[in-house]
Amino acid sequence: DVKVTQSSRYLVKRTGEKVFLECVQDMDHENMFWYRQDPGLGLRLIYFSYDVKMKEKGDIPEGYSVSREKKERFSLILESASTNQTSMYLCASSFRQRQETQYFGPGTRLLVL
Amino acid sequence: AQSVTQPDIHITVSEGASLELRCNYSYGATPYLFWYVQSPGQGLQLLLKYFSGDTLVQGIKGFEAEFKRSQSSFNLRKPSVHWSDAAEYFCAVGYNDMRFGAGTRLTVKP
Numbered sequence: 001d002v003k004v005t006q007s008s009r010y011l012v013k014r015t016g017e018k019v020f021l022e023c024v025q026d027m028d029h030e031n032m033f034w035y036r037q038d039p040g041l042g043l044r045l046i047y048f049s050y051d052v053k054m055k056e057k058g059d060i061p062e063g064y065s066v067s068r069e070k071k072e073r074f075s076l077i078l079e080s081a082s083t084n085q086t087s088m089y090l091c092a093s094s095f096r097q098r099q100e101t102q103y104f105g106p107g108t109r110l111l112v113l
Numbered sequence: 114a115q116s117v118t119q120p121d122i123h124i125t126v127s128e129g130a131s132l133e134l135r136c137n138y139s140y141g142a143t144p145y146l147f148w149y150v151q152s153p154g155q156g157l158q159l160l161l162k163y164f165s166g167d168t169l170v171q172g173i174k175g176f177e178a179e180f181k182r183s184q185s186s187f188n189l190r191k192p193s194v195h196w197s198d199a200a201e202y203f204c205a206v207g208y209n210d211m212r213f214g215a216g217t218r219l220t221v222k223p
Binding site: 009033040041042043090092094099100101102103104109 | 122144145147149154155156157158159162203205207208209210211213214215216
């Protein structure tokens with residue numbers, strides 16, 4: 001079974017803090033994704049990575065950056081957290097193509113005060 | 114514009130009743146089609162997927178979905194709902210990228 005893990009289930013940060021969300025997958029998948037989930041809006045893609053050190057912006061990249069130094073690990077960085085970044089963050093991975101089955105981590109619920 | 118629509122935001126059914134959740138998409142060609150389920154506070158779990166072939170797809174937990182090309186639909190069904198099926202359900206469409214519907218929240222009445 002594919003396993004995608006996220007470093008924290010719940011996180012509370014203050015406005016202006018730098019926040020790191022980590023994601024690790026154990027199935028040698030090429031692609032990794034970061035989504036943001038808000039009620040009524042479904043999942044919105046923030047960034048995705050198709051290879052080590054390669055990334056592409058998704059639909060809502062503003063205020064976020066990412067890092068993929070190793071194939072199994074994909075980090076989401078909030079350079080200066082703001083209250084409107086309070087949300088559920090979901091990491092996912094897929095084998096080779098973006099449109100293939102994506103496997104999700106348990107999510108990180110971030111509260112920015 | 115390419116889109117995926119789940120018309121029902123919230124559905125309530127009685128335990129033991131049948132269930133159908135709707136999903137419509139707007140794409141030029143037949144995309145990959147998925148249904149995911151999300152229990153409260155959890156990530157998304159794949160229920161089933163359609164890539165090609167038989168238009169009736171069986172998934173986990175007793176769910177099935179039918180692809181209807183003429184209606185651009187991929188509706189999820191279950192003949193008898195259990196209380197543990199209460200969750201949020203997402204339809205997703207894969208075509209160059211992956212797009213998710215806004216979700217349908219299912220409540221199960223005892």
